[in-house]
Amino acid sequence: MEILDERIITKAIVENFSKDFLDYTDCDVAIAGAGPSGAVAAYYLAKSGIKVIIYERKLSPGGGMWGGGMMFPYIVVQTEGKGILDEFDISYNEYQPGYYVASSIEATSTILSKCTKAGAKIFNTISIEDVVIRENDEIEGFVLSWSATGIAKLHVDPLVIKSKIVVDATGHDCEVCKIVCRKIGNKLNTSTGTVIGEKPMWADVAEKHVEDNTKEIYPNLFVTGMAANAVYGAPRMGPIFGGMLLSGKRVAELIIEKLK
Ligand code: 48F
Numbered sequence: 001m002e003i004l005d006e007r008i009i010t011k012a013i014v015e016n017f018s019k020d021f022l023d024y025t026d027c028d029v030a031i032a033g034a035g036p037s038g039a040v041a042a043y044y045l046a047k048s049g050i051k052v053i054i055y056e057r058k059l060s061p062g063g064g065m066w067g068g069g070m071m072f073p074y075i076v077v078q079t080e081g082k083g084i085l086d087e088f089d090i091s092y093n094e095y096q097p098g099y100y101v102a103s104s105i106e107a108t109s110t111i112l113s114k115c116t117k118a119g120a121k122i123f124n125t126i127s128i129e130d131v132v133i134r135e136n137d138e139i140e141g142f143v144l145s146w147s148a149t150g151i152a153k154l155h156v157d158p159l160v161i162k163s164k165i166v167v168d169a170t171g172h173d174c175e176v177c178k179i180v181c182r183k184i185g186n187k188l189n190t191s192t193g194t195v196i197g198e199k200p201m202w203a204d205v206a207e208k209h210v211e212d213n214t215k216e217i218y219p220n221l222f223v224t225g226m227a228a229n230a231v232y233g234a235p236r237m238g239p240i241f242g243g244m245l246l247s248g249k250r251v252a253e254l255i256i257e258k259l260k
Helices: 006-023 036-047 079-088 104-117 147-151 175-184 203-210 226-231 242-259
Strands: 026-032 052-056 074-078 093-096 099-103 121-124 126-133 139-146 159-168 215-218 221-223
Touching: 006 121, 026 036, 026 139, 036 052, 036 104, 036 226, 036 242, 052 126, 074 079, 074 104, 074 242, 079 099, 079 104, 079 242, 099 104, 104 121, 126 147, 126 159, 126 175, 139 147, 159 175, 159 242, 175 215, 175 221, 175 226, 203 226, 203 242, 215 242, 221 226, 221 242
Parallel strands: 026 052, 026 159, 052 121, 159 221
Antiparallel strands: 074 099, 093 099, 126 139, 139 159, 215 221
């Protein structure tokens, strides 16, 4: 075997990352957050040939799905979401009629794998910290920074990418929607124009509302997953994930329609 040269390993990593990073400074869809809703959305978008990237704050994409319920590594999906488990080839058993149980590890890793293999790009350890809005009041991109700069409270200016559509898939915190309100006032497509805020746990109601709350909430900004319920003032649902999967699929459909 030839002697391994660490400089080649270094160059391989940095050149590949730089090439991808530069390529995605212009894209069709940029998603904040690689939880189940963001990753499912990216899968369906990539499958339709759309250039899509997810920026994920943490080291591990997957959001709140890895931990199942209270770190018992299982998730529940109801009848409506079962088709997406089948599409992703995630195994499950029917615990009681209409309650399907899957390993949270298999579900999360499979969704992430299928999402990237479909052609979606995921950059981890990068946080969205602002949006680009121009004269026409439409969002045109994301402002990003290494998550580590924020954690270390370093005073470092961010970088910018352009995207035709951006998606808030940041979960309970609905961070992109909050940024928009903070920066340009209460102009969201909610009854108050503001982020209304998540209501207490009520799985049945929360799951029934999440697909309907998946919308274009501001010109070129879509919201999906738990962020959609939080913005529109709907309840949380805990470790039942059908709504997250269906919301990810729904936002992809809405975006595909808009980009036509
Ligand atoms: O929280 P998360 O899993 O959101 P989701 O896809 O799913 C919600 C469920 O996990 C669960 C639930 C339903 O069963 O209630 O909570 O709606 O994933 C959100 C991801 O966004 C990342 C965060 O690290 C997480 O992985 N994130 C949050 N803020 C930012 C971000 C940001 N500003 N920039 C980049 N990533």
